[in-house]
Amino acid sequence: MSRFSRFGGPQERIEVVRKSFDGSKYVDYKEIDALRRMMSPNGKIYGRKRLGLSAQDQKLVAQAIKRARFMGLLPFTSATL
Numbered sequence: 001m002s003r004f005s006r007f008g009g010p011q012e013r014i015e016v017v018r019k020s021f022d023g024s025k026y027v028d029y030k031e032i033d034a035l036r037r038m039m040s041p042n043g044k045i046y047g048r049k050r051l052g053l054s055a056q057d058q059k060l061v062a063q064a065i066k067r068a069r070f071m072g073l074l075p076f077t078s079a080t081l
Helices: 032-036 054-072
Strands: 015-021 025-027
Touching: 015 054, 025 054, 032 054
Parallel strands: none
Antiparallel strands: 015 025
16 A cells, blocks of 8 residues: 655655664654654644554654654654754
């Protein structure tokens, strides 16, 4: 099943969930560009159906976005996006 963008073309998939050498999954909170594409212009985190992630991967992405917000790498609101 392919995902299509609003204009009919194939949508580019964002790969942020990676596997480490021991096989565990992780999301790097320092990849700001990739994490910003998973947020709306208002700063809300997109749902897992829109992103095409599993529930476990969505939890990892949400945790990485929240960690980046706390560190000051991503804004909490849309005022600075």
